[in-house]
Each structure stands twice: as structure tokens, then as C-alpha cells.
Amino acid sequence: MNAEIIAIGSELLTPYRQDTNSLYLTEKLNQLGVEVVFKTVVGDNRRRLVSAARQALSRADILIFMGGLGPTEDDLTREAVAEALDLELHRDPEILAQLEKRFARRKMKMSPNNEKQADILFGATVLPNANGTAPGQWLSGKYDSKEKIIMLLPGPPHELKALFEEQCLERLRAKLPEQFIATRTLKVAMMPESQCDARVAPIYKRYPDIQTTILAGAGEIQLHLRTRADSLEAAQQRVDKLAGEIEDELDDSVFSSNGESLEQIVSYFLQMRNLTLAVAESCTGGMLAERITSISGSSRYFVGGAIVYSNELKTQFSGVPADLIAKHGAVSGEVAIAMAEGIRERCHANLGLAITGVAGPTGGTDEKPVGLVFHALAGDGKTDVVEAAFPETANESAGSPRNKRSTW
Numbered sequence: 102m103n104a105e106i107i108a109i110g111s112e113l114l115t116p117y118r119q120d121t122n123s124l125y126l127t128e129k130l131n132q133l134g135v136e137v138v139f140k141t142v143v144g145d146n147r148r149r150l151v152s153a154a155r156q157a158l159s160r161a162d163i164l165i166f167m168g169g170l171g172p173t174e175d176d177l178t179r180e181a182v183a184e185a186l187d188l189e190l191h192r193d194p195e196i197l198a199q200l201e202k203r204f205a206r207r208k209m210k211m212s213p214n215n216e217k218q219a220d221i222l223f224g225a226t227v228l229p230n231a232n233g234t235a236p237g238q239w240l241s242g243k244y245d246s247k248e249k250i251i252m253l254l255p256g257p258p259h260e261l262k263a264l265f266e267e268q269c270l271e272r273l274r275a276k277l278p279e280q281f282i283a284t285r286t287l288k289v290a291m292m293p294e295s296q297c298d299a300r301v302a303p304i305y306k307r308y309p310d311i312q313t314t315i316l317a318g319a320g321e322i323q324l325h326l327r328t329r330a331d332s333l334e335a336a337q338q339r340v341d342k343l344a345g346e347i348e349d350e351l352d353d354s355v356f357s358s359n360g361e362s363l364e365q366i367v368s369y370f371l372q373m374r375n376l377t378l379a380v381a382e383s384c385t386g387g388m389l390a391e392r393i394t395s396i397s398g399s400s401r402y403f404v405g406g407a408i409v410y411s412n413e414l415k416t417q418f419s420g421v422p423a424d425l426i427a428k429h430g431a432v433s434g435e436v437a438i439a440m441a442e443g444i445r446e447r448c449h450a451n452l453g454l455a456i457t458g459v460a461g462p463t464g465g466t467d468e469k470p471v472g473l474v475f476h477a478l479a480g481d482g483k484t485d486v487v488e489a490a491f492p493e494t495a496n497e498s499a500g501s502p503r504n505k506r507s508t509w
Contacts, residue, residue: 102250102277103138104130105161107153109169109178110256111144122167122254122261129265133273134280134329135163145169150181158185158244163273168256170235172215178253179220179238186244186251190220196227200234222253228268233260239272250276282329283336285344286360289322289351297322297354301347308343321356321363364392371402371452379448380406381419381440383431383457384474404448409440419443419455430469432457434486437475445479453479458489 106126112118120142127137139161143153150169157164169178183190196219204211218235221227228237238253252269254261289297294317301324305313314325326343330336348355356366371378382389387408393399407418412431415421420443421436429435437455445453458474465471472491477484 102162102280103136104163104165105139105141105157106137107141107143107157107164107166109143109145109150109166111146111175113142113168114144120167122256122258125258125262126165126167126265129270130163131282133270133277134282135273135277136282136329145175145177147177147181147184150177151184154182154185158249162248163250163252165252165254167254167261170218170237170253170255172212172218172234174214176217179217179222182251182253183222186222186240188223190222192216193219193221193227196221196236203234225253228252228254228264230255230260230264231267232263233257235260237264237268239269241276280329280331281333281336282327283333283340285326285340285358287324287326287344287347287351287355288357288360288363289324289354290320290356290363292322292351292354294322297324297351300350304346304350305343308339311340311343313343364396367393368396368399368402376451377402377404378452378454379404379444379450381415381444381453381455382406382408383410383415383440383455384460385456386410389454389456404450406444406448415440415457418447420447432459432469432473432475434475434477434488437477438479438484438486441477441479441484451480453477455479 106123108120108123110118113120123137123140130137139157141153141157143150154164154166166178166182169176169181179190182188197216200215200218201211204215215234222238222240224242225238225240228239230236233255235255237255240249240251242249250273252265254264254269294315298315301315305311305326311326311328314327316323316325324347326340328336328339330339344358348358356363361369367378370376378393380389380393390403390406393403407414409415409418412421412423412426415426415431415436416423419440421439425435425439437457440455440457441453443453444450444455455477456474459465459469459471461471463471465473470490474489474491475486476489477486
């Protein structure tokens with residue numbers, strides 16, 4: 102069974118409010134083997150709400166309406182869903198009495214408009230809301246000869262989450278066929294999105310029952326694989342087989358096969374080999390060290406480093422000879438190597454990693470344009486340097502430079 106989530110509220114169509122409820126519900130539904138195939142955001146307009154509800158009824162098995170159950174004039178969810186289903190609303194005296202008691206306990210007078218929160222769709226089950234005045238509603242049955250499940254849930258996240266877990270999860274589980282979703286996320290570096298897809302499309306097209314999504318992220322390409330089956334083992338075997346074929350094709354360009362970040366992979370690599378790392382950064386201004394130390398326990402392998410923007414500090418902190426800078430320029434493979442070897446020696450680390458380049462947007466020349474970056478990694482007796490020409494815009498994935506590698 103597939104689901105559609107309809108978030109209701111004009112505030113969600115402004116830059117000031119974000120719909121986080123649908124992320125929570127998607128996670129819970131996926132755990133039950135339910136795919137969310139549509140998400141809709143609708144403002145507080147009855148005509149548009151009715152239209153959205155009818156569309157959702159035509160294309161999804163499970164419909165979850167969030168918000169619009171309050172007491173004000175712009176809370177229209179009950180009325181719109183009733184119209185879309187051609188159902189009557191009736192005012193539930195028990196809910197009305199509970200509302201009055203709730204206000205009385207707080208020594209407050211209940212406004213007449215609160216009474217509309219007791220309006221229930223004919224045939225619906227009331228879902229008590231322990232954290233607010235708006236109860237939820239649950240409907241299940243045939244609509245145009247197809248079985249549908251419809252939920253009306255309050256909008257405030259603390260109300261929605263508690264109500265869904267207490268009132269809806271078990272009801273859903275009882276209604277759903279047993280089904281499972283398995284996923285894999287592969288992450289690829291140093292390759293444009295278009296080139297990545299050109300290489301893997303012939304592979305994933307052979308698996309029509311697996312949903313493959315390719316996303317360009319900051320410095321990486323992500324391949325999200327997803328499938329559904331009657332057992333978790335069968336679903337997992339299916340995505341694992343496709344993931345294995347893609348990894349064989351892309352080889353070392355795949356740095357993560359289970360969604361780990363690049364800094365997590367670096368952490369695994371260093372700890373497994375009992376190695377320590379120091380960094381010397383010029384154009385990145387501390388960003389490299391920040392990413393490395395974002396991993397808990399990084400003090401076990403990261404000893405420290407230096408931000409060396411000026412030529413003087415390149416010499417003072419990372420041991421770059423002044424005449425080397427004068428001869429080759431601060432942005433050069435030779436200086437990157439000296440930085441990596443110098444910071445490794447100064448910090449008594451197993452590995453030294455250095456970055457120097459022209460970050461821009463100004464400062465570039467014909468010989469050394471904006472985006473030219475040198476990375477150097479120094480180890481015991483060997484230093485590798487990579488020259489990369491990053492594009493000034495990140496349209497073709499932020500981490501797909503033209504690069505060449507040398508060993509010095």
C-alpha cells in the first residue's frame with residue numbers, strides 16, 4: 102500500500118514555517134513497508150483543500166491530513182474532507198463535554214468556536230489527543246471500490262507524534278499486508294553527476310523493481326537504492342546485489358557503501374591502521390579540520406594542525422622554505438608537498454595533509470585561476486599530490502574537479 106501526506110496551513114507556503122511532520126510520518130510509514138508516493142502542501146482554502154483531498158483519494162491507499170483541526174475560521178480540514186468524501190459531519194457530545202471540562206480545569210471559558218473541534222466525519226473513529234484540544238479521526242473503508250485508510254491528525258508536532266504512535270500505528274499494522282523496505286546509499290567522489298549516471302544507468306535499468314535516485318551533494322554524488330518485498334531479507338538481498346554491481350563499475354570512486362560521510366570513512370581508515378593525522382590548511386581556512394573533528398572520538402587519530410594563509414606562517418608553522426614559495430608560488434604542488442611534510446613533522450603525526458589554492462572569487466590569474474587547488478598527503482617516505490581545477494559554480498556537483506595526480 103502507498104501513502105500520500107497532505108500538510109495543511111497557509112503558513113507552510115511561506116518562507117517562515119517548515120513541514121517537519123511529514124519527515125517523521127514518512128519514517129514511520131517506511132518502517133511498516135509503506136511507500137510515501139506524494140506529499141502535498143495546501144493553504145487554508147476550502148476549495149483547494151477539497152481538490153487536494155479528491156486527488157489524493159484517486160492515487161493513494163493511505164491518506165494522512167495534518168493540521169487544520171483547530172477552532173478558528175481557517176481550520177477547514179474536517180469540512181473539506183467531508184465534502185471530498187461526500188460525508189456528513191456530526192457534533193460529538195462526548196468530545197464537546199471533554200472540551201468543556203478541559204477549559205474548566207484551567208479556569209478558562211471555552212469560546213463557542215471551540216465547539217467545531219467536536220465535529221466528526223460520519224463513520225470515523227475518534228482518536229483522543231492527550232496533548233491538545235483537537236482530536237484526530239480515523240476512517241477506513243471502500244472509496245470508488247478501493248480500500249482506503251484516512252487519518253486526520255493535528256498539526257503541532259508534539260501532538261501529532263504522540264497521537265500517531267498511540268492511536269494509529271497499531272491500527273495501521275493490523276490493516277497492512279506484511280511488507281518491508283530495504284535501502285542502500287552509495288557515495289561517490291571526484292566524478293560529475295552526469296558521468297556517474299552514464300556509467301551506472303545501464304546497470305540499474307536492469308532492476309526495474311528497485312528505485313534508484315541520484316543526487317548531487319556538496320563534494321559528492323549519492324546513489325539511493327530502495328526496494329520493497331515480502332521479507333526484509335529478500336528486499337535487502339535485492340538492493341545489495343545492485344549495490345555490488347555499481348561498486349564494481351565505479352571502483353575506488355565509491356568511498357561509502359552504507360551512507361557514511363567522508364569524515365566517517367577517514368575515521369575508520371585511520372583507526373583501523375592505528376595512524377594519526379595533522380593538517381595544514383590555506384584556502385580552506387580550517388574547514389578540513391572542522392570536518393575531521395566533527396566525528397566523536399576524533400582525538401584518537403587527529404593530533405591538530407595549522408591555518409596558514411600567509412606565506413610567513415606557511416614557513417613558520419608548516420616548515421615551507423621561503424625560497425620554495427618565491428620560486429613556485431604559494432599555490433603550487435611543491436608548496437603543498439612541503440606543507441604536508443612540514444606539518445607531519447611538526448606535529449609528530451603519521452600522516453600530514455595539506456591544502457593550498459585560489460578560493461576566489463578574486464585573486465585568480467591566467468596561470469593560476471580561481472578554483473585551482475593542490476592537495477598533498479605525506480606519509481612515511483612518500484608524498485602524493487593532487488592538482489584539482491574546481492569549477493567556479495557547483496552545478497555539476499560541488500566535488501567533481503578536473504584533476505591530475507603525481508607522486509613526488
